[in-house]
Amino acid sequence: MRHLLLSTALLLAAGPALANKIFVSNEKGNTVTVIDSESWEVLTEFDAGNRPRGITISPDGTHLYVCASDDNLVRVFDTETYEELPSLPSGPDPELFVLHPSGNPLYIANEDDNLVTVTDVETRQVLAEVPVGVEPEGMGISPNAAFVVNTSETTNMAHFISTDDYQIKHNILVDQRPRYAQYTDDGTRLFVSSEIGGTVSVMDIAEDGTPTLATKISFEVPGVLPEWLQPVGVKVTKDGSRIFVALGPANRVAVIDGESLEVLDYILVGQRVWQLAFTPDEKYLLTTNGNSNDITVIDVAGEKALRSIPVGQQPWGVVVSPN
Amino acid sequence: MRHGLVGLLLGAWALVLGSAASAVEVSYAVLRVDYPVLAPISRLERIPVDMGFAGAELANQDNQTTGRFLGHTYTLTTVSAAPDDAPAAIDALIEEGIQLIAVLARDEDFLALADRAGEEALIFNAGAGGSALRDDACRANVIHVTPSDAMRADAVAQFAMWKKWPRWFLVAGSNPADIELAEAYRRSARKFGAKIVEDRTFEDTGGSRRADTGHVLVQRQIPVFSQDAEDHDIVIAADASDVFAPYLPFHLWDPRPVLGAAGLRPVTMHPAHEAWGATQYQTRFEDLTGRRVREEDYDTWLALRVVSEAVTRTGVSDVPALRDYILSDDFELAAFKGVPVTVRPWNGQLRQPILLYDGRITASVSPQDGFLHQVSPLDTLGIDRPETACTAFAN
Missing domain, CATH: 3.40.50.2300 (Response regulator)
Known part of the structure; x- marks a missing residue:
């Protein structure tokens, strides 16, 4: 034990990067698991309301936001003490959300009510409710914060909502059950995953934010039924060179070349891989594995799985504290 | 607050409609x-x-x-x-x-x-x-x-075979729809290699099915009806008319799972x-x-x-x-x-896919793992293209 502590201390002293906290929402366990990104130890697990799914963190890393779907609100926690702070109104059944890059407001998808709710995280007031398609889920925001993109799972569209006037400016039809929307860091591309359609739609984004459907990426793994290749979470490296797509019950994360949009590899992870998050240095990619109740740590440069860490019951979302 | 939003929302619709096809x-x-x-x-x-x-x-x-x-x-x-x-x-x-x-x-x-x-x-x-x-x-x-009945019967059959329950006791009602459903199960048995070791008809005599003391009679009648059957793994109930199937579980002579119209049922939702x-x-x-x-x-x-x-x-x-x-x-x-x-x-x-429902949860979903098909695993359920007598579709 003493020995272990000593080596940990040495490691801490040697590496310039501070450890980050990894927060995982456990949908069935009604908890959030906190993991140290240096030691990969579970630091704690705390109650997070009923059916926690979407999870994000303020840019300064002090506040953790959790969609407590069955409580119909967003719960807020102090990331140091894990104390619960006053909740935010979210509209019914919040599933996923995205925070404005400035840290305010929060754009929330209300799955049961065909709405996107915009909530001021400081005044805790609802600023707007935007009607969208049936079963809104995926939420993305353009890097210049001009557009919030919502995907509606039964309508099968990506809705482009202006953050100025909260009006929908564009609708793009995509394949069945769109789950997640992710812009590249330079804002020129948007990726939308379609779980049941089995594809990722790639959109070119013009200077003024106008989207054009460019192509669709599909997946193929020998020995895996095509029906099981169900894209959900999507993350893109800052330089846009690699796109990672969680493939749900295929238990794999696809690695895609950012230039050619070719699938380069499939990384085997835990069961029913759902959402993804990078560590701030992009050294690691973390995956939530809903059916094996763990997360997988992927070495981004090596494009291989390093280890699995058990978390709570049915992990859904994951976010990492900033440096 | 809500009121103020309405105008905003209407504006959003108008804009979308204006730009739509x-x-x-x-x-x-x-x-x-x-x-x-x-x-x-x-x-x-x-x-x-x-x-x-x-x-x-x-x-x-x-x-x-x-x-x-x-x-x-x-x-x-x-x-x-x-x-x-x-x-x-x-x-x-x-x-x-x-x-x-x-x-x-x-x-x-x-x-x-x-x-x-x-x-x-x-x-x-x-x-x-x-x-x-x-x-x-x-x-x-x-x-x-x-x-189709054939798809539902195949959904049950695949599950039974996955469980390695190939010996079936088929109980069919006496109405035309029951007879047709029983035929679907016989076809499924042939298709997936199950054996119907016992095949009986439960006559619909038109008697009252549910009464204050119905269970008293049921508890006596069903064991008698089901006794002396060939050794079997499961009982398949082909009861499209809702006459007897719900009475089978727990009252059979031999304690066996029931599938079909009672017990584990193939449903769309x-x-x-x-x-x-x-x-x-x-x-x-x-x-x-x-x-x-x-x-x-x-x-x-x-x-x-x-x-x-x-x-x-x-x-x-x-x-x-x-x-x-x-x-x-x-x-x-x-x-x-x-x-x-x-x-x-x-x-x-x-x-x-067809859900197999036990009355409280989705116990399983067919097609089952390992039942493969050159077009889609879903085509392992029901009558397939090479066997169809349908000619109304050009393709």
């Missing part, structure tokens, strides 16, 4: 034939007045929400009719210019109504399970949304199903109707979602174009079953 108007209907039937054995299964219509209403709301972004509008008409009045009812719908009609009726009536509607119409079968309707009696103007986003479907349905979903509701919901998906992707509402799209390789639809549902172009049957 040309307006498309879709009129569709649900025709439900109401048969004189006895109350179900279990009062949990009492038939609600809005059976089937509620599912259609939910689909219509879903479709309207999607349609708003594209300038598409949907108008739903729901009609119920006694068997004798059904032909006049479908005539009236056709006369009104409604050519997209989901029908909830028994096999014979369904076929007669589909023929009566004519080739210009597209009829969606949401209730008739007869395998012949998809086979030698198939019709080019019909899309079968509900699975049930109110406890949560996987693949179905929780949202249940919540929306219950908010709308104040009751739990039934298979009839899911089937009509799916029928109208099929229409809307075709309208959304093609941008038109004319029947031949919609039919072509629905039968094409491009058509696929998410239906809370984990995989896209598609349509068999050679007989108009919707491919779909």
